Amino acid sequence: MKKEDILDAYRWRQATKEFDADRKIDEEDFEFILETGRLSPSSFGFEPWQFVVIRREDLLRKIKDHAWGAQGQALTASHFVLILARTPEAMRYDSDYIRHIVMDVQGRTEDEYALRVKRVREFQEQDYRLLDDERVFQEWIKRQTYIPLGNMMTAAAQIGVDSCPIEGFNQAEIDELLISEGVMERGAWSLSVMVAFGHRARDFAPKTRRDFNEVVKYIG
Helix, strand or coil: CCHHHHHHHHHHCCECCCECCCCCCCHHHHHHHHHHHHCCCCHHHCCCEEEEEECCHHHHHHHHHCCHHHCCCCCCCCEEEEEEEECHHHHCCCCHHHHHHHHHHCCCCHHHHHHHHHHHHHHHHHHCCHHHCHHHHHHHHHHHHHHHHHHHHHHHHHCCCEEEEECCCCHHHHHHHHHHCCCCCCCCEEEEEEEEEECECCCCCCCCCCCHHHHCCCCC
């Protein structure tokens, strides 16, 4: 793909507040979008996320009731995705999940695991002081989920699929809803962000952004 084609996709993409409900994304294209999220980078390669595709209309309606930012998207999008973030308990340096990632997913030896845990402990205790404040720890985890979010939206734009990231929801209410509906386990996950995919219901005005020289600063 040429560089200008990539930039054209960025220029074309805008947050789609309402989709054409009659136009569906091809399943192969949607799996491609999800795959770009799965392959996204994360701190230490720990992948602290899960992507949940909501197909049940009754659940989409309940989500809409607790998400002011999803009023136009929840029921018109072709595909609606919840990006869950693991909780601090699961992401501690000594958790079973971290051992699973290092040993089973990354294929490291016991000695390599011990070295990795030592480094992660130093990072969590000293560099970012994550273990001092659970809220700070949770926000660090959630920030990582925005990497696959951005990658999925960009990949979608490159194949002509619209998207909209959604943060407009009541965190406590939506987490309780998802727990009660069996979408996630209490204490294991928290909703980080939602994203809707589909095809825009109408054209947009041209995108506006600050000038390059206002955004970028070179030192030296």
